[in-house]
Each structure stands twice: as C-alpha cells, then as structure tokens.
Amino acid sequence: MNKTAVRITGNQTPVKTAHPVAKPSRATRGPFQRALWVLASLRLTVVLFALALVLVFCGTLAQVEMGIWTAVNQYFRSAYVWIPLQLFVHFGQVFFGVSKDAHLPGSFLFPGGWLIGGLLLANLLAAHAVRFHLSWKRSGILVLHAGLVLLMLSELVTGLFAIEGNMTIVQNGSSNYIEESRAEELAIIDSSDPNTDSVAVIPDRLLKKPGIIRNEALPMDVEVIRYLRNSELLEKMPSGSQNPATAGLGRSVFAVERSEVTGTDPEQKVDTPSAYLNFKKKGTGESLGVYLVSLLLNPQPLTFDGKNYEVSLRFKRTYKPYTIHLIKFSHDVYVGTDKPKNFSSLVRLDDPTRNEHRENLIYMNEPLRYRGETFYQSSFLPGDKGTVLQVVRNPGWLMPYIACTLVSLGMIFHFGLHLIGFLRRRAAL
C-alpha cells in the first residue's frame, strides 16, 4: 500500500484518505473560501444522506394516510415539511401490534426534498470546486457525480414541468383532449350554437375555497357551498343531515365525503370529488338553484334567460390540435383465467395542422410518441368498450437515461479500478 495515503490509528485498519488534496491552512483562507470548505465537507454529505433517509422513510409512511401526490408535494417537492408524530404510530400499528386507536398529537419540522436535494447539489459542486484535479483515478468519481447532478436536475424538471393525464376513447370513437387525473374543473357549456359549444371552465383550485366566483367569461356567478375532495354518492341521505341541493340530480342523490385515496392502498383508485354549487344570475344574486356536481355524475342541464347550459365537474381537459381515433381495442387473457395477457389499442392519428395521418398499435411498453406527448396503454373501459391511454408530457424525460448511464459507468470504472488494484496487491503478498 502507498504509505503516504495511509493513516494508522490504534488497532484500526489503515484508512485511505479520500481526498489527497491538501487543505489550505486556515490563515491563508478568506471567509468565502472558508465557507466553501465547510460546504464541501464530506461530513455534510453524510449528514444530508441521513436526513434524506429520514425524509424518504417518513414520506413513505405518510402514504398510509394520504394520497401519493399529496405526499410527494408535501415531503419531496417542498423546502420543509411538518412531519406528524402519528406516522410512527402507524408504523407501530402495522408491525408491532400497537392499538388501532392509538393517537400521538404533534409534529416536528424537517427539511423537505427541494432543500435536502439542493444542499446535496451544492455540497457536491463545492466539493469538486475545492478539490478539483483531473486524473485517471478520479475520473470515475467525476463522471458519476456529473450523472448524479443531472439526475437531481431531471427530478426538478419533472417536478416543475411534467404533466400526466388520460385519454379515454370508446371503440370506433375519437378524442382530441387529455384529462388530467389529478386536477378537476367545473365546465359551464353553452350549447345554443348547433355547430360549436362554447365552454367556460373554473379550475379546482378556486372551487376548493368556499365563496363566490365571479368572472366576465362566466355566464353566471358561482357560489361554492361545499367541495368534497373525495366522495361517494348515496341514494339515501344519512339521517340527521340536510340536503343542500335544490335543483338537478342532487335532489335524488347525496354526496358524502370520503378520505383521500392513500398511496399505500393496494387497489389504487382515484379520488372522485363532488361539490355543492349555488349558481346565481350575474350581479343580481338571484339563485338559479343549488346543484350537486360530481365526477360521478353526467353533465346536468341548467336553463335561464332562454339559453340552455350544461354544468359538470370533470377532470381538467387540455385540447390538442390532433385527434386520435380508436380502431380496435384488444384484450387477451390466459386460457381458463381472467388474468390479462395483453392489451393493445390500434389507433389512427389525424393531425390536420401538420397533415399527419397514420395508424399505430399501442401496447404494453410500446407507447406512441407524438409532438412532445407520449401515449401509453394504461387501462380499458368495463366490458372492453374502449381504451384508456395514459398521456405524459415531460420535457426532461431523456435526462434520467443519460444520468444513469453516466453514474453506472462512473461507478463501474471507479470501483473496478479499486478492485483491480486490490487484487494485484493481494496477489503480490
């Protein structure tokens, strides 16, 4: 072993010092340099790893209670998070037979994913800044760390810009819009023109707060009475409650709140929100009726001033300049079982703006990529009546591929170099 790189303490093994570059002495360092050295410290790396470990663990436990995307936004795509102590009670309930009624109030502040990730990034860049020197031996580390930086950035890009949705098409039908499964909107559709509908939409972020929504584009004012994040419709009203609805389907069905679908739910359903809304004539405050709108209900007619409207709560739609037509959806099962063997959708894509017309077979692991969007075979309508395609737009989708190649190659090179050296030394003994 190289003697200069060895430090022997007591009866411990020789430990190789990782970074042979000498630190400048304290006296010669300015405050900026000193700060940089602190930021570049390997001890900081270890501490940040430990924090990341706790965060990921808690972010997993949190999914026992909350939806996966709520957890992602609270824990991983945030600067800080208040972690409730109740999480550890859940942990105890699953594994140590802690009573189901046990409750632990209180929570503690913890750095979130953006913060820990950002600090790790800073730590990594600082470390390379102060100890930078090029050599064969260190090239593996350099490449793998470059890959890690790219990987962290790709998660940032995805977190900020990626959009996911669904496109549902019935057999022989077509669709030109994408529904985002994690966002809803209230649509007020004016169908008086026989050729085109004019649609005004209110995003769910406004519906979640009680109060009146007024806007010039809306044909009427909308007062939110109650918004239920996840709901179930009952035909009979629970005793002791009053039905807020005075018009529409809400008079015969009743919406009750359900807790959010959790990230650990083995069945992985989606939330189905509902809302009680009071539609009012613009400016006058005259009520047109309190309606129950829900993802579980069809659009409902609402007529006033001689005009016919339809109102409906639906997944947020984004319209595309092209249309996808479902020619045939196929669904095979294994003989004698109902286990799916294969799904596929034969579709035709028509884009008049680019004069693009083509047929495509979308099936497991064979998506269709078109104009920044990727269409994956995701699910199907009951009785094979149509297909559900998952549609994703992620400008950073290629980044992880490059990042992982870099990290893996870097690691193979670095550890491989060590291994060869080690085996040589042993052989020489």
Added chain:
Amino acid sequence: MSNLSRTFPWFVLAVATAYLILAMSPVEENSGQFHLQEFSTIPVVDGGRVKPIDTLARTSLMIISNRQTFGSEWDPQAGGVKGEATQPAIKWLLDVMVDNGAFKQHAAEKYQVFRIENDQLLKLLGLEARPSFWRYSIEEFGKKIPELIDRAERAQQVPAQERDVFDVKAIELAQHLQLYMALANLKTPYAIPPASQGQEWQPFIEAFMDAHRNGLDNPNARSYGKLLLAYTQGKTEDFNQELASYRQRLAEQMPEQTQKARLEVFFNHFAPFYQCSILYVLVFFLATVGWVVFTQPLNRAAFWLTVLTLVVHTWALGTRMYLQGRPPVTNLYSAAVWIAWGCVLLGIFLEMIYKNGVGNVTAAVTGSLSMFLAHHLAGSGDTMEMMQAVLDTNFWLATHVTVVTFGYVATVVAGVIGALYVVCGVLTPRLTKELGQSFAQMIYGVLCFATLLSFTGTVLGGIWADQSWGRFWGWDPKENGALLIVIWNALILHARWSGMIKQRGMAVLSIFGIMLTGWSGIGTNQLGVGLHAYGFSNTLAMILVGCWAVCLPLMLLGLLPMRWWWSFAAQKAKMALPSKVHERSDVPVGATSN
C-alpha cells in the same frame, strides 16, 4: 496440508452427492400397479400455464392441506396421529377427479386433508380440535357445509379491511372447498389439448360434451375418460395401456410441452431448492464448528460443499427459467431463491480471496435463511404462475429485477459480515488485527458492489416505469424502499471516506443495511394491508419484525465500548502480559485489562 484436510472434504462431498442422488431417484412402479408417476407427467393447462398434472396435484393439495403428501389419520382413542403421510398428491387428485356423479367414487371424501385450525370455525363445523394435526375429511364436516357457505358469504360482505380472523378463515375454507369441487367436477384443469389448430385447451367435461353433441371424435378426451374409468374400476392393466398410448399421442402432438412437463415432474420430485436449503444448513454447521476446532479440514469441506450446492442451485434456477420461459425473478418466491443464489456466489468469491471461513459462514447463513424464506413464500400455490400483462417480460423489467435483487444481495451480505465481525469481536477472543482488517476489506468491497448494483437496479426500474407509463420516478413506497438502500450504502461509503467511521462503524452500519433491505423487500408491501389487517397475524410482517429483532441487538452489541470486546481485551492482555508478569506475577491475566 494434513491428511485429514485432504480427505475430509472428499468424504463430505461423497456423502452429499449420495444424498442428492437418492433424492433424485424415481419411485419404482411395477406392472401390477397404476402407473401414477407416468400419469403425473400428462400436460394440462391451469392458471393459464401448461404444466404437468403433477404440479396441479401438488399445489392443490398444498393449498388445502399445507403439505404435498397425505395418508395419515387422526386416532381419536390415542389422541394422536396414526400412520404417515406418504401417499403422493397425484393419487389424491385422481381420487378427487372421480368423486362426482359420473364416476361415483367417494374415497377422496374420507381423506383427512382439509386443514382447519381456527377454534370458532371448528365449532361451527362441529369438529374436535386435533392439536398438531388439524386435518379433517369432507365426510366429517360435510353436513355442516351449508353453514360454512352461509358464514363465508356473510364474511364476504364485510369490507376486506374489517374482517376478523374467523371471517378470513371461513372464506379461506370455502375457497378450498370450491377448489375441491372444481377438481371433482372436472372443470379444473383444462385437461384436453386443442383438437385442431386455432382451438384452445378445454376442461375434460366440456371437451367430452362438445364431442358428444357434435358427433365428433376427440381422441384425447376419449383417452382421458377411459383413464378415469379404468381407475374407478381398478383395472390397472387397462389404465396403464391407455396411459401409454395417450402419452405417445401427446408426445407426437406437442413434443416440446410433453418434454417440459416430464422435466417439471422430475423437478417437483427432486425438489432441488429444498435439498439446497438442507445442504446450506450443513455448510453452516461445518463452517461454524470449523471456527472452533479442526479449522482447516472443516473449512475446506464447507467450501466445497457450498460449491456443490451452488451447482445444484444454479441448475434449478436454470431449469425454472427454461420451464417458465422467463427471467429468474417473477415473484417474491423466485426473488428469494435468486437472492439466496447471489448471496452464496458472493460468499464463495470472498472465501476464495480470503480463505478464512468468513465467506463460508456468510454463504451458509444468507443462503439457508433466504431459502427458508422462499419455502415459506411458496405456500400459496404454483410458484411459476403466469404474470399480469404489465409485469410480463420486458427487457428493462427483467434487468431491473435481477440487478436490484443482486443489490439487495450485496447489502445483506455486507450486513452479515458486519454481524460476524461484531459477534466474533465481542463474544470471542478470535478477532485479531489481521482478521479485523480482512473483515473491513470484505465489508468495504461488498458495499461498493452493493452501491453500484442497488443504484443501477433502481434506475433500471425507473426506466421500465418510464417505458411502461411515462413516469421515471413516482415516489411510491416500493421505489422509496429501493432508494433508501442506495442512500444508506452511499452514506456508509462517504462516512468511511470522511474518516467519520472506521472498521467497527462500518460493521455496525452495514447491519442496519439488512434491516433496510427487509423494509424495502417486505415492509413496504405491508403498509397498505398491514394497517388494516386483523391483529398481528401477518406472517411476512412477523418475519420482518423478527429480522429487526435480531439486527438491532447486534448493532447495540457492536456499539459496546471497545474495552468490553473480548477480542480487544484479550489482545490488550496479551500485549500487556510480559511487563505485567515481570512486575507482579500473582495477578491473573484477565484482571490486567480494564
């Protein structure tokens, strides 16, 4: 090298080989008996897969009875078990298949095979408890079946999360009866191969009725029916003759599938994974004894026995892959078998480099434990089941699963070496400076390997997810579990490079890696079900808690002050001995260390 160390390994290998040959050798069947072994190789379709009827028999009996043989009975006078369960599953299945309106044989209803342990369920069925046997025949509780169905139907109404043990057990038994009925009514399996191109496999009863209705001859259905009839009438010669010609025809019609079915029957009979777990236990025994006495001969024997067992293990993995036409990891069971293989391979490598017995013990501990885990996971039926479309074979998924499980392997192996370091150092005087160094090098090397594989494997999973549904990373519990392992391995390596930890710290931290691997592999799945599951009866969760209960004390043991470590105290005493002896020869050696 002494004479003993040269001959003893050969002796052990010879004994082990003889044992394996014995396990492989087929059961003799003479002409006066039904050729049940031959019958068991007939290919049928069940669960969407072509398999020998032997596999169906074994898995069905396993589901109902929790063992693959039958024949023992409860003796109410003695209050114990009478006879031994030596009859093969295929005989049970044949008897079940003629327990119907067509063949009118009811022997199978007398077999005590239905395993019922729940006291409330026993009470409902009017049965006495049979401690340590717990098996009953349909004849014994047949009259109470309506009550059982009624109870099970009510339990079905209760949401899955709120069911109590009684509910769950009632549903389970009802399902076992359903399976029995499906077999007895010949609706399961799809036994008759396609009569012509473009057709599918059919259950015997359907193929028979079809042929009858359309006035067509289906020779396969005819043969199958004749076999059952001959069996019912006890005509061994007719049975054996028909069987031979039926098998001949199938071999011509579908040569590959009949060949695979034969191989699978041999595989079932040999039970290579089971034999491997026994041999790994033997390795463990040899290697641990080798640390105390006869070190060289026992270590060498342990090493060569590990190599032999790994050969069998590898053959078994390869055969499974060939039979299933899939990469090695397709479900939890196969993951455990694969992990065992990786652990042993890594152990052998370490032993080849260091030759100090550590690799042997590591291979034996990890190999046998994961094989037993696999054995436990296999309980629920066919381990070569077909997979959901989304999980079906895909390059990224296949590489992801194989690589990431190898990452788990390395993490666990590093942890086991860490645990050995702690045990050896604290509880024995054997951890010398040199041995400690080899331990540290081994842990370090394996951890580097673990970091590489767990990272690459996790990322390959992301790529698969991106290919399948366009989301590289979704922060779901399973992904987070894998990420935890990557972070942990990176943490240990960085802590070592920074000098924050040394030998001991690395050993202790690496033990925590085992706990994390358990969390990632088993724990994250339990979160969804576990919270709502009745009480504390979930076996997998219990296995995990057991693993934690072993690892945590080991970590604490490793954190004991150095002066309490037997090895370091012993070394100190040894170093201090000459001078102390010189000063005060009356002080006993042990007392000189503080």
